[in-house]
Amino acid sequence: MENRVRELREKHGWSQGELGERLDVSRQTINAIETGKYDPSLPLAFKIARLFGMRIETIFDPGK
Amino acid sequence: MARMSSRRFNAYVMVLMAVYVALIFVAWPLVRDAHSVWWRIALAVSPTVPVACVVALMARRVMLADELEQRLHLIALGMATALVGTACLIAGFLALGKVWRGDGSELFWVFPVLCLVYGFTRLGLKRYVTGSWDFWGC
Numbered sequence: 528m529e530n531r532v533r534e535l536r537e538k539h540g541w542s543q544g545e546l547g548e549r550l551d552v553s554r555q556t557i558n559a560i561e562t563g564k565y566d567p568s569l570p571l572a573f574k575i576a577r578l579f580g581m582r583i584e585t586i587f588d589p590g591k
Numbered sequence: 592m593a594r595m596s597s598r599r600f601n602a603y604v605m606v607l608m609a610v611y612v613a614l615i616f617v618a619w620p621l622v623r624d625a626h627s628v629w630w631r632i633a634l635a636v637s638p639t640v641p642v643a644c645v646v647a648l649m650a651r652r653v654m655l656a657d658e659l660e661q662r663l664h665l666i667a668l669g670m671a672t673a674l675v676g677t678a679c680l681i682a683g684f685l686a687l688g689k690v691w692r693g694d695g696s697e698l699f700w701v702f703p704v705l706c707l708v709y710g711f712t713r714l715g716l717k718r719y720v721t722g723s724w725d726f727w728g729c
Contacts, residue, residue: 553659556659558721559720567658
């Protein structure tokens with residue numbers, strides 16, 4: 528699944544650690560999400576969307 | 592509840608492991624000389640108390656971990672249990688067939704081997720998923 532987490536994080540000027548703190552997850556989890564090695568659960572995906580003030584489908588793209 | 596920091600977790604584990612080593616050196620040699628059965632049992636199982644505390648600490652840490660960390664812990668534990676369980680099954684069949692004659696003291700190694708396999712598996716998984724070799728800093 529592709530996502531725009533890295534792009535949005537950088538736009539806000541946050542480090543992976545800072546975003547992790549805001550979402551109450553580890554820096555490594557943010558890294559794994561950004562690199563596409565881990566797809567977050569639905570509650571975490573909603574949390575990310577809420578934090579960036581966007582709809583979930585504009586951040587996460589399941590692809591084909 | 593806040594996630595447990597690596598530094599705090601490591602400090603607790605180090606203290607408990609120091610107690611474990613002290614019990615092995617102090618209590619264990621006294622077991623054979625103890626006259627009362629109950630005292631012998633208490634001395635023999637005393638090193639398991641700090642180990643049980645470490646297991647409880649690890650369980651607490653996993654409970655407070657985030658979803659990816661919990662998944663890595665679960666996969667590593669599952670793989671370690673499957674490997675060690677299969678090895679124990681093979682050993683059991685070999686012992687039944689009198690191919691391997693153990694005196695039961697080998698059981699002492701089941702838990703440490705389980706922890707070792709779990710640790711290496713988790714390290715490998717973490718390296719694959721997050722690109723980090725840091726075992727404790729999750």
